[in-house]
Amino acid sequence: MTIRTTTEKISKSDRKLFTTPSHDRDNFIVPNCKKIFGNSFYEYDLSEVNGLxxxxxxxxxxxxxxxxxxxxxxxxxxxxxxxxxxxxxxxxxxxxxxxxxxxxxxxxxxxxxxxxxxxxxxxxxxxxxxxxxxxxxxxxxxxxxxxxxxxxxxxxxxxxxxxxxxxxxxxxxxxxxxxxxxxxxxxxxxxxxxxxxxxxxxxxxxxxxxxxxxxxxxxxxxxxxxxxxxxxxxxxxxxxxxxxxxxxxxxxxxxxxxxxxxxxxxxxxxxxSPNGKKQISRLVSDIRQFKNEFQNDEKIQFCDFNDETKILVKITGMSGYNLSDSLFENFNIEDELTNNRASLLLTGLGTTKQKLKKLGKALKKIACYPNLPQKPTEQTPYFIPKMQMSLKNAYFSEKEEVSAENSIGKICGEIISEYPPGIPVLLAGEKIRKEHIEFLKNKKETIQVIKNR
Ligand SMILES: Cc1ncc(COP(=O)(O)O)c(C=O)c1O
Structure with missing residues (x-):
């Protein structure tokens, strides 16, 4: 028996549950929650009752x-x-x-x-x-x-x-x-x-x-x-x-x-199971077919050394940010993340052929746009700053907020990362350098630093 079938059996039984959770299967459901989850979510939502x-x-x-x-x-x-x-x-x-x-x-x-x-x-x-x-x-x-x-x-x-x-x-x-x-x-x-x-x-x-x-x-x-x-x-x-x-x-x-x-x-x-494998195989073949259509396209390029379900695409003459904005504003297509060069569109088992077709059409149209003014390239300062205190000590230390320019040379008191993907630019405990502040200048006016250090 699976956990689902075990739960089903208990839930549908006549057992009187004087236990958590308080909704007691579907005996009480906040009306708007019913719209979100339906009844069955509540029927399966038991606690560690006897038999589970x-x-x-x-x-x-x-x-x-x-x-x-x-x-x-x-x-x-x-x-x-x-x-x-x-x-x-x-x-x-x-x-x-x-x-x-x-x-x-x-x-x-x-x-x-x-x-x-x-x-x-x-x-x-x-x-x-x-x-x-x-x-x-x-x-x-x-x-x-x-x-x-x-x-x-x-x-x-x-x-x-x-x-x-x-x-x-x-x-x-x-x-x-x-x-x-x-x-x-x-x-x-x-x-x-x-x-x-x-x-x-x-x-x-x-x-x-x-x-x-x-x-x-x-x-x-x-x-x-x-x-x-x-x-x-x-x-x-x-x-x-x-x-x-x-x-x-x-x-x-x-x-x-x-x-x-x-x-x-x-x-x-x-x-x-064989059916599951078929679904994954379908996804892979749809993505391959989608990318094949661009084989001879000189402007649209896909990254070809990564996991093929992650569509990383760039268009010549256009920054990743411009591409991302065009996809969203003109085609209602939202990517997962963007950098200066490319846009990342994640796929998974819910990605349909139709959705990929829509993306393909949008990319072809965008590639015909006149060259857009490029946003200035801001390379994230990915180097390893000098650690002055452990992350834990810095995180729990007393801090003060100072203007970004005044923070240079001080010890950072917060975690500053670009999200997504959430990779750290600066960590609490690390020494703030001029390069960090130049990169953060239009993004962050003040920075938490460790007090009296
Ligand atoms: C590389 C990486 N690791 C871990 C996580 C955390 O995964 P979860 O959202 O399942 O907690 C993420 C989430 O975006 C991620 O991108």
């Missing part, structure tokens, strides 16, 4: 569902995350890192990794992947660069990288895992954008844990058609499931949403 399981200490239906999901994804153990990949990333850091521990992190990391640093008090050793200037995106993290950093920083406990990145750039996880294990380090991969891998490795490659990583965290809502914020944590042989469970319990609610838990199980079961 406890996400914080799974022993029955949730445990067997997670075991089956782990088998389907080919990993030793797996955890359902009802608060997105963010919670898995933080929990994995809480499992392996303690105050002042060193951790090697690729700087193009998500906000949740920074939150993990604040919560653990671990201290980052940064690695900065090369910036591909043609597309203004980060290149893969190089295994040899990781090895160099591990030799220079012998006390590093774990390595955290993002692969694939938001834009779909994938690092050589097999080689990186070999380097990490050669030096006895744990490898954690933020694979939030790579959840389709396990279900269609012939196109997307194997998931990071199958390639040797110790932990990979994937958002099922980003590409697999699951609702926000369904995600999973995949673990390999070196990971003690009890430690991960304890860390998850530090940050999870004690009232998890069963509809979310069911959605995770059902999404995995479906995508691993």
């Amino acid at each position: 399981d406890n996400l914080g200490n799974p022993e029955n239906s949730i445990m067997s569902a997670m075991k089956k999901s782990a088998e389907l994804l080919g990993v030793k153990s797996l955890f359902y995350l009802i608060n997105g990949s963010s919670s898995g990333i933080i929990a994995s850091m809480l499992s392996f890192l303690r105050e002042k521990d060193k951790v090697l992190i690729a700087r193009n990391c998500h906000q949740s990794v920074l939150n993990g640093l604040i919560l653990t008090g671990a201290e980052p050793v940064w690695i900065l992947p090369e910036l591909n200037s043609e597309w203004e995106i980060f290149d893969p993290v190089s295994p040899s660069e990781i090895e160099k950093k591990l030799i220079e920083n012998k006390t590093v406990k774990a390595v955290i990288i993002t692969s694939p990145t938001y834009e779909g750039v994938t690092s050589d996880i097999k080689a990186i895992a070999e380097v990490c294990h050669k030096y006895n380090k744990i490898l954690i991969v933020d694979e939030a954008h790579g959840a389709l891998k396990s279900f269609y490795p012939e196109v997307f490659g194997e998931n990071a844990v199958k390639l040797g990583a110790d932990i990979a965290i994937q958002s099922l809502h980003k590409t697999c058609g699951a609702p926000n914020p369904c995600a999973v944590m995949l673990c390999g042989e070196n990971v003690c499931p009890e430690n991960i469970q304890n860390s998850l319990n530090l940050i999870n609610t004690t009232s998890p949403s069963f509809p979310m838990i069911m959605a995770i199980e059902e999404t995995i079961n479906y995508l691993a």
